[in-house]
Amino acid sequence: MTTAFRNWQAVQQEVLRRIHAREWAPGDLIPNEADLASEFGCARATVNRALRAVAEAGLLDRKRKAGTRVALQPVARATLSIAVIRQEVEEKGARYGYALLERSMTRPPAPVRAALNTADATLLHIRALHFADGAPYALEDRWINPQGAPGVLDQPFETTSANEWLLEHTPYTRGDIALSAQSATVAEARDLGCDAGAALFALTRNTWNGPVAVTRVRLLFAPGHSMQADL
Amino acid sequence: MTTAFRNWQAVQQEVLRRIHAREWAPGDLIPNEADLASEFGCARATVNRALRAVAEAGLLDRKRKAGTRVALQPVARATLSIAVIRQEVEEKGARYGYALLERSMTRPPAPVRAALNTADATLLHIRALHFADGAPYALEDRWINPQGAPGVLDQPFETTSANEWLLEHTPYTRGDIALSAQSATVAEARDLGCDAGAALFALTRNTWNGPVAVTRVRLLFAPGHSMQADL
Numbered sequence: 055m056t057t058a059f060r061n062w063q064a065v066q067q068e069v070l071r072r073i074h075a076r077e078w079a080p081g082d083l084i085p086n087e088a089d090l091a092s093e094f095g096c097a098r099a100t101v102n103r104a105l106r107a108v109a110e111a112g113l114l115d116r117k118r119k120a121g122t123r124v125a126l127q128p129v130a131r132a133t134l135s136i137a138v139i140r141q142e143v144e145e146k147g148a149r150y151g152y153a154l155l156e157r158s159m160t161r162p163p164a165p166v167r168a169a170l171n172t173a174d175a176t177l178l179h180i181r182a183l184h185f186a187d188g189a190p191y192a193l194e195d196r197w198i199n200p201q202g203a204p205g206v207l208d209q210p211f212e213t214t215s216a217n218e219w220l221l222e223h224t225p226y227t228r229g230d231i232a233l234s235a236q237s238a239t240v241a242e243a244r245d246l247g248c249d250a251g252a253a254l255f256a257l258t259r260n261t262w263n264g265p266v267a268v269t270r271v272r273l274l275f276a277p278g279h280s281m282q283a284d285l
Numbered sequence: 286m287t288t289a290f291r292n293w294q295a296v297q298q299e300v301l302r303r304i305h306a307r308e309w310a311p312g313d314l315i316p317n318e319a320d321l322a323s324e325f326g327c328a329r330a331t332v333n334r335a336l337r338a339v340a341e342a343g344l345l346d347r348k349r350k351a352g353t354r355v356a357l358q359p360v361a362r363a364t365l366s367i368a369v370i371r372q373e374v375e376e377k378g379a380r381y382g383y384a385l386l387e388r389s390m391t392r393p394p395a396p397v398r399a400a401l402n403t404a405d406a407t408l409l410h411i412r413a414l415h416f417a418d419g420a421p422y423a424l425e426d427r428w429i430n431p432q433g434a435p436g437v438l439d440q441p442f443e444t445t446s447a448n449e450w451l452l453e454h455t456p457y458t459r460g461d462i463a464l465s466a467q468s469a470t471v472a473e474a475r476d477l478g479c480d481a482g483a484a485l486f487a488l489t490r491n492t493w494n495g496p497v498a499v500t501r502v503r504l505l506f507a508p509g510h511s512m513q514a515d516l
Contacts, residue, residue: 111460133364221343281464284461
């Protein structure tokens with residue numbers, strides 16, 4: 055006999071307690087939401103909200119038809135929000151600035167061709183700097199497939215960044231990102247105004263519209279950058 | 286008159302087209318799912334799946350009661366999956382190894398006290414190395430609040446890592462992570478077997494069980510590490 059649970063946080067605590075006490079062991083199917091709502095004396099929506107939170111923390115595996123099981127290997131999930139760089143800078147309360155460094159039609163190096171699967175095609179290559187309060191914030195090195203971004207060849211990208219234009223004008227259906235740490239090369243250090251060899255946070259992103267590559271970008275952030283997310 | 290849309294990807298393409306063509310402009314409320322399903326000649330669940338994908342790409346804002354609007358500022362969302370380190374190493378096909386470097390009860394430095402809000406309390410300090418195929422993979426520097434992790438003081442952490450034990454035994458209700466790049470100090474370089482000053486990918490995570498801090502950990506990964514996610 056359980057007393058009524060008032061809110062989803064209380065249900066979440068009880069679900070966590072059962073998992074950690076092994077009353078519900080790894081791999082076990084747990085009771086369905088309706089049964090739990092009845093046991094806890096609360097609405098089914100309250101149970102749903104609590105189970106969702108525990109699943110997001112990686113302790114439950116929810117399958118639409120097969121029900122909910124205690125995870126065999128807990129995997130925490132964190133959601134990163136990736137805004138247009140101008141917006142990111144402005145949200146930090148800083149003044150945004152932008153400078154185009156290079157704009158050319160070039161055959162990309164092999165790793166870019168392989169990542170975008172564009173074979174021998176010539177792509178639009180953009181290098182640009184983003185500033186926060188006049189200091190370099192991020193160095194953008196981008197390849198754009200004109201076939202995946204109609205209209206892109208008409209854009210000078212002298213005042214509006216490709217980062218911003220593409221997000222507003224070019225649809226994509228899927229993408230992937232990789233986050234890493236890189237030592238600044240001499241050229242990158244000069245662009246970013248830091249020491250060569252400084253540890254830089256790097257974000258590489260590929261996007262696709264169906265089977266057609268849209269763009270590949272590598273952003274190198276000035277030293278001290280960090281990316282936050284809630285678990 | 287629109288012909289019937291066979292699958293959610295086709296609906297997604299049409300939704301993206303309307304957004305990018307400004308038929309649906311930033312801030313506009315779009316038709317509800319039932320109306321779109323009727324227009325597209327498909328099931329409402331198909332529309333729901335398509336709108337969810339476009340919302341995850343940051344182009345739509347969905348509010349339960351207020352309906353779905355075209356985002357004013359597109360923000361892409363990426364989900365990171367953070368597994369137990371042993372599991373992460375094994376999924377790369379490598380042999381996992383573990384070594385405890387330090388285990389002590391200590392008053393943490395000010396930034397840790399501030400992050401965990403534990404005032405003057407003495408916390409359990411753990412430093413450990415995780416290996417992949419015998420090579421250092423990640424250096425763990427962790428503070429554990431015994432009040433937030435009952436039973437932790439009985440754990441030697443000599444063969445099982447705190448990373449693994451906590452995920453299995455200690456509930457948490459919320460947390461945050463920060464990702465950054467750091468230059469290896471001389472001591473970190475010695476532990477990780479790399480050059481001092483090498484660019485290291487760093488993950489700092491704080492977790493809480495309700496109002497009580499559970500743990501703060503900083504993982505420094507050996508050079509070359511990257512973290513991937515789908516957009």
